Amino acid sequence: MPTRREFAPRSLRAGDVARIDPNYRRVLTRLLAAHAMAEKLTALGYHRALETVDNSALREVIEKNYHEEHKHARLIYRLLEALGISEKQADRTMTILVKSPSFEAPMYFAQEAEGELDLLMASIALDATGLVMIGVNYRDSSYAPHAEAAEIILEEEADHDVFATEQLGRAVARFGAESVNAALREWLPRAVNFFGPPGSGFTYDCLRYGLKSRDNQELADLFLAMIEKRCGQLGLDLPDLSKEYPRAVV
Ligand SMILES: [Fe+2]
Numbered sequence: 001m002p003t004r005r006e007f008a009p010r011s012l013r014a015g016d017v018a019r020i021d022p023n024y025r026r027v028l029t030r031l032l033a034a035h036a037m038a039e040k041l042t043a044l045g046y047h048r049a050l051e052t053v054d055n056s057a058l059r060e061v062i063e064k065n066y067h068e069e070h071k072h073a074r075l076i077y078r079l080l081e082a083l084g085i086s087e088k089q090a091d092r093t094m095t096i097l098v099k100s101p102s103f104e105a106p107m108y109f110a111q112e113a114e115g116e117l118d119l120l121m122a123s124i125a126l127d128a129t130g131l132v133m134i135g136v137n138y139r140d141s142s143y144a145p146h147a148e149a150a151e152i153i154l155e156e157e158a159d160h161d162v163f164a165t166e167q168l169g170r171a172v173a174r175f176g177a178e179s180v181n182a183a184l185r186e187w188l189p190r191a192v193n194f195f196g197p198p199g200s201g202f203t204y205d206c207l208r209y210g211l212k213s214r215d216n217q218e219l220a221d222l223f224l225a226m227i228e229k230r231c232g233q234l235g236l237d238l239p240d241l242s243k244e245y246p247r248a249v250v
């Protein structure tokens with residue numbers, strides 16, 4: 001049975017949060033802290049790519065994406081500040097989460113990714129997933145400032161996703177289907193796990209408060225269907241994944 005939403009899309013602003021259920025603020029700030037951290041790590045990843053990717057034809061787009069991701073992170077940290085939470089405080093609440101499978105994709109991109117193929121895979125794992133997460137979930141958030149930020153972010157994420165799609169075709173031509181398939185085996189579980197565990201208590205609260213509109217599992221399935229279609233068109237093999245979270249190649 002679908003969870004009943006207590007608050008309509010875009011019905012609350014910072015001033016309203018104090019007068020409703022205090023748990024709303026707790027859930028909202030945790031969600032925003034995770035969103036801000038994901039944007040910040042993605043920005044760091046693009047910044048790292050400026051040093052590890054030697055194809056100069058990609059430099060301009062990497063720089064553009066870096067600046068946009070940085071802007072997305074700023075946008076979300078500003079929302080947290082309006083709720084009385086500094087960037088430092090928000091990041092401190094993420095110390096355990098960033099070590100979990102759901103943050104492996106942005107952490108790997110920010111700290112370990114090397115070269116063009118990793119850049120492309122990160123773009124699929126972060127920008128294509130971001131497009132699904134933000135487009136489906138946050139655009140209709142009951143917290144109006146998050147819905148408004150999502151709208152701004154979405155326009156740019158759509159561009160990043162176009163980049164990833166074009167690059168996937170180019171990567172097959174440049175590195176061969178076998179190398180791209182191997183990179184997909186490494187990155188696809190990270191990408192899917194980025195949606196987080198299915199059916200969690202936290203997501204239940206998000207759904208109930210209208211801070212998300214779909215469960216993580218549903219979003220992960222949407223993403224997988226999208227990637228499957230793209231890979232099929234390019235003759236790539238999508239690896240089979242385990243059913244249980246954290247998902248792994250079987
Ligand atoms: Fe972003």
Ligand SMILES: [Fe+2]
Pocket residue numbers: 042069126127130156157160
């Ligand atoms: Fe992006």
